[in-house]
Amino acid sequence: GSLHSNLFSYSLLCSLPGTALECVKLAIDVGYRHFDGALVYFNEHEVGQAIRDKIADGTVKREDIFYCGKLWNTFHPPELVRPALEKTLKASGLGYVDLYIVELPMAFKPGKEFYPKDRDGKYIYHHTDLCATWEALEACKDAGLVKSLGVSNFNRRQLELLLNKPGLKHKPVSNQVECHPYFTQPKLLEFCRQHDIVIVGYCPIGSSRDASWVNVKCPPLLEDPLLVSIGKKYRKSSAQVALRFNVQRGVVVIPKSFSPERIKHNFQIFDFSLTDEEMKAIEALNKNIRFVELLMWSDHPEYPFHDEY
Template sequence: MEVAGLPRKVHITRTTLACLNGDYEVEEGHGHKRNSFLKAHNIETFFIVPSHQRKILPGLILSDIKAAKSMKFKTVCYLLVQLMQCRKMFKAEILFSNDMTCEDDDKLWATKHDPEMVRPTLEKTLSVLQLDYVDLYIIEIPMAFKPGDEIYPKDENGKWLYHKSNLCATWEALEACKDAGLVKSLGVSNFNRRQLELILNKPGLKHKPVSNQVECHPYFTQPKLLKFCQQRDIVIIAYSPLGTSRNPTWVNISSPPLLKDELLNALGKKYKKTAAQIVLRFNIQRGVVVIPKSFNPERIKENFQIFDFSLTEEEMKDIEALNKNVRFVEMLMWCDHPEYPFHDEY
């Protein structure tokens, strides 16, 4: 997997394509017509063709991954999964070096909640990543979908195909994976208090969740959920800590953009920091882990430059007062699921 110059084109999946911005053209990959795995998973593929040979976007991604590695940044797992899958499926010349290591969490998706599917799903991920274990494995959402390989199962009328959730049974299967040495720690994501209590109060619980990954930022501070988790030694990990993108297909764009907030920018000016750095510092200072996403090396560096200053107690209270209970990632398309987590207060 050594980097050996820039290829004329790179074969990728739609998931990777959705992350890219740059000077390139896109061609249909038609990988599903040649590969049974892609056909079974209904995965479209594409070729990226650089408009200028020295400006190919995957080269920028490579740069970002290397920058992340040099700074011990630990949020490149899923990009690597996509790139490695591309290489394995098509023998494409994927641009990343063989000295890259993953130290990240991974996630159990909603179509894999059935206990008998948990370990094979994890083992498949480990095989793709060429790892013996992952540090953290989490249930991505508490809602179960129709079991199978289709990521977003729907019927012929476009209606979502749900499955009866049994979070305790899923958790027991995850505990077995930990006991087998396939994962160091177990966690959850998008769980409300009631769903966490299902796990915590499970008879015979062997390994409790160490983390709950949820949306958390100054416009959505989650004070009650944070207190509940901290009292039980469950770490809150904040996704979308900067307020996320403005993609109308899955984000509530009627909500005000967080990083344009007057107070946050005023504090940034005071400390010679960006509004984003103020936001990250706010959560770090209140005991919340943040996982900002960036493909820009300079912004990746900026995300780490938040440990040379502290917000005052009064400033922390002022930022907490910005809370509008604004949830950017609402998942409203699944709001009729019996285990939709956001109907509850917290």
């Protein structure tokens, strides 16, 4: 299936060992078909196992499932791109991935460490050549290892770098970025629409309050009075309203949950619609504040969030 027909995905970020297997099986039973994974989540073997089990018991066929994998920062040099994708294929046992994306536009020093640091605890960066990395990804698509290619956390300038690349064979089909009622991304959304790039929104219901990587200055999204009151009208939660808002704007949402109740709950957004007035009111909640700023890498030459969008 295409990304547009999979407006709803299940994010596999940071699960505890053993939980991904059961959660993915449940999610498939509930109706999820799009799974957002990554090598750096360290659970691709479980996710692949769950999908293969559900294919084996006849619940789904491989072509019903849309699996997204990600190229991590330490694999940007062109000669490392295919081996990284092959790691994902081997771990998941899926044969091919539907979408493979550049997780971040910032390269780190290649090697065994996913988060390489020097003796002083500073991250060790690597020269980034996004076009060269992209060409290696195009070769993976031509070899049949992946159906579509995309990016994540790219700003407009970085997208244009790829779109204007001489000899571009396969354009990015998607850009996975933070997107929710407090951070609506109107300019990036419009730019991507003009170029037929699907926006996949992470943290669509806000994020955890883990101050080690989340900006906790922004108030909790799910306590927003407007989202709560619109929810009451439809007998829905503020989370369901936030998800519905993005889906109605054509943004693919990837909520993360390892609670069986919430996995089911997050999926129940296709039996109601928000009015134009409600959509406008929710859009007006935009605070232009990111939950996920990645400030620890803000000195990287390709750090994407210095630009306006």
